[in-house]
Amino acid sequence: MKRIVVLGSTGSIGTQTLDVARRHADKLEVVALAAGTRADGLLAQARELGVRHLAVGDGRLVGEPVADELAAQARGEGSLGFGAQAVADLVRLPEADIVVNALVGAAGLRASYETLRAGKVLALANKESLVVGGDLIMPLAAQVDAQRRAAGAAPAVGPAGALMPIDSEHGAIYQCLLGEDAREVARLWVTASGGPFRGRTRAELAAITPAQALAHPTWSMGAKISIDSSTLMNKGLEVIEAHHLFGMPYDRISVVVQPQSAIHSMVEYSDGSVKAHLGTTDMRIPIQFALSYPERWDAPVEPLDFTKLGSLEFAAPDTGTFRCLALARAAGERGGTLPCAMNAANEVAVAAFLAEEGTYLGIAACVEAVMDAHEVQPVESLEQLEAVDAWARARAREWIAAQ
Numbered sequence: 001m002k003r004i005v006v007l008g009s010t011g012s013i014g015t016q017t018l019d020v021a022r023r024h025a026d027k028l029e030v031v032a033l034a035a036g037t038r039a040d041g042l043l044a045q046a047r048e049l050g051v052r053h054l055a056v057g058d059g060r061l062v063g064e065p066v067a068d069e070l071a072a073q074a075r076g077e078g079s080l081g082f083g084a085q086a087v088a089d090l091v092r093l094p095e096a097d098i099v100v101n102a103l104v105g106a107a108g109l110r111a112s113y114e115t116l117r118a119g120k121v122l123a124l125a126n127k128e129s130l131v132v133g134g135d136l137i138m139p140l141a142a143q144v145d146a147q148r149r150a151a152g153a154a155p156a157v158g159p160a161g162a163l164m165p166i167d168s169e170h171g172a173i174y175q176c177l178l179g180e181d182a183r184e185v186a187r188l189w190v191t192a193s194g195g196p197f198r199g200r201t202r203a204e205l206a207a208i209t210p211a212q213a214l215a216h217p218t219w220s221m222g223a224k225i226s227i228d229s230s231t232l233m234n235k236g237l238e239v240i241e242a243h244h245l246f247g248m249p250y251d252r253i254s255v256v257v258q259p260q261s262a263i264h265s266m267v268e269y270s271d272g273s274v275k276a277h278l279g280t281t282d283m284r285i286p287i288q289f290a291l292s293y294p295e296r297w298d299a300p301v302e303p304l305d306f307t308k309l310g311s312l313e314f315a316a317p318d319t320g321t322f323r324c325l326a327l328a329r330a331a332g333e334r335g336g337t338l339p340c341a342m343n344a345a346n347e348v349a350v351a352a353f354l355a356e357e358g359t360y361l362g363i364a365a366c367v368e369a370v371m372d373a374h375e376v377q378p379v380e381s382l383e384q385l386e387a388v389d390a391w392a393r394a395r396a397r398e399w400i401a402a403q
């Protein structure tokens with residue numbers, strides 16, 4: 001039995017993780033849940049699954065009636081906390097083996113860091129953790145891998161599995177790399193759907209509304225990642241994520257638009273062979289793989305019917321129109337604290353766009369302005385990154401207010 005903590009349980013990835021846990025109740029036990037604001041949803045999940053360790057990110061909910069009901073659910077052996085620290089504290093529970101980090105944004109960094117520091121497996125949806133803090137997270141993951149090998153907890157062959165990506169592209173690359181020698185990898189190909197505005201010009205993007213940008217063609221996701229997918233910032237974040245996860249230099253990570261989203265990513269080898277990962281567009285498959293590794297478990301998903309798939313298209317991304325991809329790649333290549341500042345500016349600009357306080361094209365412009373103003377330092381600590389994040393958010397808010 002693998003015992004899991006789900007951070008962000010009320011969100012898109014969180015609810016799909018619980019679907020996987022329900023389906024494999026003989027193999028997965030949910031021991032803790034954390035949400036941000038949807039305390040009623042958290043309570044319903046806790047009651048249904050019998051979970052007694054609970055945390056609510058929004059500390060203002062502590063005086064609400066739902067807090068009493070959550071406390072009743074946690075009575076006895078359980079625990080209930082409010083605020084960011086209470087969410088991060090769940091990862092250290094002695095009864096937990098795996099932490100699914102499905103929080104959104106840089107707010108997930110501390111939980112990723114603490115999970116690995118506690119020697120647990122990190123099943124990571126929160127890509128911002130690696131974008132912002134990859135320089136801190138990857139050495140910790142290597143330590144946990146070594147501990148798992150020493151304790152006989154790692155599989156006999158293949159990666160030790162301390163850090164399992166949930167992002168479908170990275171899960172795909174992870175699987176394409178199994179059984180291969182990393183020195184023979186020539187290039188990682190990260191696929192992109194191209195988002196809902198593929199083929200549009202910059203002029204056509206000027207009047208885009210939040211409702212239009214939230215309608216993703218192939219995936220149903222949370223609001224922030226949906227906007228990031230439409231601007232191609234999501235792909236930029238994924239390039240940085242791939243760089244850290246697979247130790248690959250940026251000049252050997254390419255993005256290709258594959259509008260059908262049937263190919264989840266590819267690995268090209270030094271002999272010219274390319275391994276591609278295909279599958280139905282259902283996030284429960286990569287979530288389940290991150291939890292089942294090194295095994296594969298059955299999944300009642302619609303199998304891909306190749307006779308009905310039709311043609312697969314491929315194209316280069318239009319980084320002139322969708323500038324966020326180029327900005328994120330530039331931030332990754334420069335490294336240090338620049339991806340942290342870039343990510344924070346993007347979070348603020350996306351929130352402003354969703355609140356109709358900023359424009360669609362303003363997202364990339366705001367990110368660029370904050371990146372230009374940032375004095376890059378080498379990454380040293382979590383506290384330093386939190387300070388850079390706060391500085392970049394303030395700078396981004398000033399920029400938006402001045403428009």
Ligand SMILES: NC(=O)c1ccc[n+]([C@@H]2O[C@H](COP(=O)([O-])OP(=O)(O)OC[C@H]3O[C@@H](n4cnc5c(N)ncnc54)[C@H](OP(=O)(O)O)[C@@H]3O)[C@@H](O)[C@H]2O)c1
Nearest residue numbers: 008010011012013035036037038057103125126127221222
């Ligand atoms: N959705 C996808 O298909 C997908 C695919 C690949 C990667 N990802 C990545 O997975 C992460 C989650 O995405 P999502 O689409 O699932 O987002 P989402 O639907 O917006 O869900 C976010 C979850 O995090 C919780 N949360 C937010 N802030 C919190 C805080 N300060 N403290 C505690 N909980 C907090 C939310 O709680 P409340 O709702 O209760 O406030 C919610 O449960 C992102 O990093 C995203 O890039 C998502």
